[in-house]
Amino acid sequence: MAKRHFDIKAQPGFAFLAMFTFAALYLPIATLVAYAFNASDSVSIWGGFSLKWFVEAWNNSAVQDAAWRSLVVAFFAAAIATTAATMAAIATTRTEPYRGLSFKYAFINQPLMVPEIVTAVALLIVFSRIKVWTGYSGLGYLIIAHTAFCIPFAYLPIRARLESMDLTLERAAADLYATPWMAFRRVTLPLLRPGIIAGFMLAFVISLDDVVITEFVKSGGQDTLPTYMLGQIRRTVTPEVNAIATAFLALSVVLVTAFFFINRQKT
Amino acid sequence: MPEAKPSNTLSIMRMRLGSPQTSIWVQRMPEPTGADDKRIAIEARGIVKAFGQGPSALRALDNVSVSIRENEFFTLLGPSGCGKTTLLRLIAGFEYPTEGAILLHGDDIAGLPPFKRPINTVFQSYALFPHLTVWENVAFGLQMLGKSKADIEARVAVMLKLVHMEELAQRRTDQISGGQAQRVALARALAPSPKVLLLDEPLSALDYKLRKEMQIELKRMQNETGITFVFVTHDQEEALTMSDRIAVMSRGKVLQVGSPWDIYDKPADRFVADFIGETNFLKASVVSIENGVARVMLASGTEIVATIAEGFQPRDSVTVVVRPEHARAVQQGGQLSGSIENVVYFGTDTHIHIKLDSGELFTVRQQNSRTQSCGFKVGDRAGVEIAPDAAQVLRD
Ligand SMILES: Nc1ncnc2c1ncn2[C@@H]1O[C@H](COP(=O)(O)OP(=O)(O)OP(=O)(O)O)[C@@H](O)[C@H]1O
Ligand SMILES: [Mg+2]
Numbered sequence: 001m002a003k004r005h006f007d008i009k010a011q012p013g014f015a016f017l018a019m020f021t022f023a024a025l026y027l028p029i030a031t032l033v034a035y036a037f038n039a040s041d042s043v044s045i046w047g048g049f050s051l052k053w054f055v056e057a058w059n060n061s062a063v064q065d066a067a068w069r070s071l072v073v074a075f076f077a078a079a080i081a082t083t084a085a086t087m088a089a090i091a092t093t094r095t096e097p098y099r100g101l102s103f104k105y106a107f108i109n110q111p112l113m114v115p116e117i118v119t120a121v122a123l124l125i126v127f128s129r130i131k132v133w134t135g136y137s138g139l140g141y142l143i144i145a146h147t148a149f150c151i152p153f154a155y156l157p158i159r160a161r162l163e164s165m166d167l168t169l170e171r172a173a174a175d176l177y178a179t180p181w182m183a184f185r186r187v188t189l190p191l192l193r194p195g196i197i198a199g200f201m202l203a204f205v206i207s208l209d210d211v212v213i214t215e216f217v218k219s220g221g222q223d224t225l226p227t228y229m230l231g232q233i234r235r236t237v238t239p240e241v242n243a244i245a246t247a248f249l250a251l252s253v254v255l256v257t258a259f260f261f262i263n264r265q266k267t
Numbered sequence: 268m269p270e271a272k273p274s275n276t277l278s279i280m281r282m283r284l285g286s287p288q289t290s291i292w293v294q295r296m297p298e299p300t301g302a303d304d305k306r307i308a309i310e311a312r313g314i315v316k317a318f319g320q321g322p323s324a325l326r327a328l329d330n331v332s333v334s335i336r337e338n339e340f341f342t343l344l345g346p347s348g349c350g351k352t353t354l355l356r357l358i359a360g361f362e363y364p365t366e367g368a369i370l371l372h373g374d375d376i377a378g379l380p381p382f383k384r385p386i387n388t389v390f391q392s393y394a395l396f397p398h399l400t401v402w403e404n405v406a407f408g409l410q411m412l413g414k415s416k417a418d419i420e421a422r423v424a425v426m427l428k429l430v431h432m433e434e435l436a437q438r439r440t441d442q443i444s445g446g447q448a449q450r451v452a453l454a455r456a457l458a459p460s461p462k463v464l465l466l467d468e469p470l471s472a473l474d475y476k477l478r479k480e481m482q483i484e485l486k487r488m489q490n491e492t493g494i495t496f497v498f499v500t501h502d503q504e505e506a507l508t509m510s511d512r513i514a515v516m517s518r519g520k521v522l523q524v525g526s527p528w529d530i531y532d533k534p535a536d537r538f539v540a541d542f543i544g545e546t547n548f549l550k551a552s553v554v555s556i557e558n559g560v561a562r563v564m565l566a567s568g569t570e571i572v573a574t575i576a577e578g579f580q581p582r583d584s585v586t587v588v589v590r591p592e593h594a595r596a597v598q599q600g601g602q603l604s605g606s607i608e609n610v611v612y613f614g615t616d617t618h619i620h621i622k623l624d625s626g627e628l629f630t631v632r633q634q635n636s637r638t639q640s641c642g643f644k645v646g647d648r649a650g651v652e653i654a655p656d657a658a659q660v661l662r663d
Contacts, residue, residue, distance in 0.1 A: 166392070166394065168390050168392060168394040169394050169396060169397075171361055171381070171390075171394070172388070172390060172394040172395075172396070173396075173407070173411075174360075174361075174380070174381040174382045175359055175360075175361075175381050175382070175386075175387055175388045175456075176382075176387065176407050176408035176411055176455070176456075176459065177382045177383075177408055177411035177412050177459065178382055178407075178411045179382055179411075180382075182411060183382075186407075187396060187398075190398045191397070191398055
């Protein structure tokens with residue numbers, strides 16, 4: 001029987017390529033997770049099952065410190081980015097299309113296009129100047145830097161939600177005597193909430209994950225979890241790094257799954 | 268019988284549409300009196316609404332002027348794209364006119380935003396707030412007006428009762444049926460007691476039976492609340508049965524404003540006659556005119572009398588319109604003759620399609636008798652008897 005459609009699954013080598021891709025994606029992660037439970041000191045020789053590296057990491061004050069810093073930075077960066085992104089999304093969707101609007105999209109999404117290392121170097125130069133002038137060297141710099149690259153990630157789900165929202169609902173609110181501000185608070189914002197939460201979570205995960213910009217911007221002793229891990233790997237590698245990575249992975253999976261479900265929610 | 272005056276438009280139109288044959292003998296009903304001295308609720312003056320700019324601009328409304336009276340059930344009727352929704356949106360304040368003024372009780376409101384207009388809308392898609400319950404939806408307008416809690420509770424209770432939705436007050440609006448959503452939308456729009464209620468094809472999403480029920484309910488609510496209703500539909504039967512007055516629109520213009528009687532019996536032009544109900548068109552030329560009645564000669568050479576408006580001259584070529592229910596197929600006599608093309612049985616009545624000797628097609632509609640069929644078969648010769656006063660001359 002002749003095939004009527006082009007069927008990619010029927011092409012020679014498809015199965016092999018698929019298997020290879022999955023293996024390349026997941027085998028290293030599977031190995032990493034497996035060795036987190038290794039009883040021996042090696043990340044390549046299996047010495048039996050144990051949770052000792054998790055306990056070790058948990059009790060390591062440097063890890064605790066970096067983890068806490070990661071969460072604080074991610075929380076504030078995501079919160080500020082989500083607020084800015086919400087305003088940007090409303091300003092770019094609740095308007096008649098005009099010349100320059102697509103330029104604004106590009107402008108908001110700029111961090112997605114500019115290579116991260118460029119942003120990192122630029123921020124390093126600017127912040128080092130400011131540090132000299134103000135003498136301030138706290139977490140603020142990291143939070144601002146993370147906010148900047150988190151905005152497009154928060155912006156996208158919020159804008160998608162606004163675009164799919166029925167405009168007649170806002171019109172109905174105005175028709176029922178709601179001022180623009182009240183219409184926003186009582187109708188647009190509640191309906192936008194899933195988009196905002198999704199945007200926040202995405203921004204949070206992106207911030208948690210960042211290495212390059214953090215590495216450049218952080219002051220001494222301001223390691224986040226990823227930069228701490230990077231530092232560790234340069235010295236002796238023990239399965240403690242695997243344990244931290246595994247915990248990190250679990251957290252990301254939980255957040256991304258939650259993001260997925262919230263984004264699917266209808267109202 | 269000719270002087271019998273049914274109590275309201277609804278029942279008159281039921282009679283006319285439901286059993287057409289009876290209406291042959293009650294055709295010249297006077298327009299319900301006392302309407303003209305009513306105060307004007309909404310007036311649109313020379314409204315132009317253009318979308319786009321320059322020569323490619325689309326004139327969705329082209330110099331529209333209508334006056335809608337207080338407590339009136341006013342209908343905007345016209346085919347898709349004729350500008351009904353646009354006019355409604357201008358009245359509600361979602362769009363602003365390119366030219367012209369909109370007056371509410373004599374005050375120009377063209378510049379007021381929607382939330383400052385005492386006008387509410389029932390949207391075609393209902394636009395109920397999905398994150399609020401039925402109760403909260405109905406209370407929304409009252410809350411925005413800053414009414415007290417006690418007032419709101421009392422008013423919402425009254426409104427929910429009016430639309431028979433008391434039991435479902437705490438339901439989310441995505442968990443109710445289409446008909447229920449429609450009633451909630453109505454209650455929500457009526458709750459703040461607007462001066463004018465705008466309804467944009469509110470019944471078009473409902474099935475036939477529910478639609479008929481809601482037509483009666485809407486009429487009842489309009490009577491009970493005394494609010495001016497501006498109702499949009501493209502369904503001519505709906506317009507005829509429900510309205511006090513109808514504005515027939517086409518391509519951004521208002522062609523005729525009048526009671527259902529006027530529109531149906533005295534259509535101003537060919538478009539209106541064609542759009543409202545079925546009608547027969549016959550080519551003719553004017554022979555003589557006297558006191559608003561003309562003798563016209565049809566293509567077959569027969570002369571008949573027909574009502575005629577001002578501005579025609581003898582020898583003008585014109586179109587004569589005759590409603591199918593205003594004519595009868597007869598075995599002998601009649602002003603027209605032809606052969607039967609088709610006989611279609613409709614339960615209460617029969618439609619007989621006749622090919623006239625002039626080549627034109629003519630349809631008559633007559634009521635069925637219990638005991639016998641209409642007595643014609645395809646191919647039979649037949650005459651057409653046009654009821655006195657039924658023919659009308661229209662401009663092409
Ligand atoms: N925002 C707009 N921009 C451009 N053209 C528009 C806009 N809104 C309406 N139109 C045009 O104006 C005309 C009238 O539209 P309108 O929605 O008033 O029609 P309608 O009579 O309500 O039709 P329907 O019965 O299909 O709802 C249409 O040709 C439509 O395409
Ligand atoms: Mg419309």
